[in-house]
Amino acid sequence: MSTEELKSPPQVPRKELPPTYQRNGPAPEWEAPLETGRKPTNIKLGAFAGASTTLTNRFNRLIPPHKKYFGRSRRVFLICLGILFLALLALIIGLAVGLGHKKQHRNLPLPNGAKTYTGDLTYYGPGLGACGTDSNDNSAIVSISHFVFDAVQKGSNPNANPLCFRKIRAQRQYKGGLHSVDLTVVDRCTGCEPNDLDVSPGMFAKLADPDQGRVTVTWAWL
Numbered sequence: 001m002s003t004e005e006l007k008s009p010p011q012v013p014r015k016e017l018p019p020t021y022q023r024n025g026p027a028p029e030w031e032a033p034l035e036t037g038r039k040p041t042n043i044k045l046g047a048f049a050g051a052s053t054t055l056t057n058r059f060n061r062l063i064p065p066h067k068k069y070f071g072r073s074r075r076v077f078l079i080c081l082g083i084l085f086l087a088l089l090a091l092i093i094g095l096a097v098g099l100g101h102k103k104q105h106r107n108l109p110l111p112n113g114a115k116t117y118t119g120d121l122t123y124y125g126p127g128l129g130a131c132g133t134d135s136n137d138n139s140a141i142v143s144i145s146h147f148v149f150d151a152v153q154k155g156s157n158p159n160a161n162p163l164c165f166r167k168i169r170a171q172r173q174y175k176g177g178l179h180s181v182d183l184t185v186v187d188r189c190t191g192c193e194p195n196d197l198d199v200s201p202g203m204f205a206k207l208a209d210p211d212q213g214r215v216t217v218t219w220a221w222l
Helices: 003-007 046-062 074-107 146-151 201-207
Strands: 116-123 141-145 167-174 177-189 197-199 215-221
Touching: 116 201, 141 146, 141 167, 146 177, 167 197, 167 201, 177 197, 177 201, 197 201
Parallel strands: 116 197, 141 177
Antiparallel strands: 116 215, 141 197, 167 177, 167 215
8 A cells, every 4th residue: 555545534425415405405395485576564663662651651650550549559449440430420421311301391391380382283093092091083182292291201101101181271263263172181192293282083173174184272281
């Protein structure tokens, strides 16, 4: 063996790597190809995060979390404060609704005095009324406006309405003289305004010509 052969190390043949592990080889199958022509979307939350942190710091300075409020922790104190606010809001709304309801009652023709009202007079075909009684075309009955009827309704039974069977005197000039009829409330008129009356055909004929269908009438509670 020569001297040169002794100095040089033995040559070990290189083993070729599979294509998937070669440095400059094709990309592995699991690697998604990069899209070209699209820029990554950067969502900047710095301003929102900063504003939230500022509000939190201000709130903590106003109501420090480590202090006690009326002997309670801040969390319990804030819950009680929220409940108190909701109760106060409900009270204000209830008072506003109640005042509006009372104001509406003051403007309705309710039997609370000897006041005289003027409205339209019409007639309809009577039958079983809201007060629970049957009537016919010649009955001395009247159907009052649903605004008035409902204003004093208590409970769900219309038969127990305080205005049922109350008396009304209606009058108007007819055939050269003043004619009047006394009527009993037995029904609720859904198409009537507060001052309107809806009577039986026989009662209408005593105050006006039935062919007119609608006339002006003056009336009062008895």
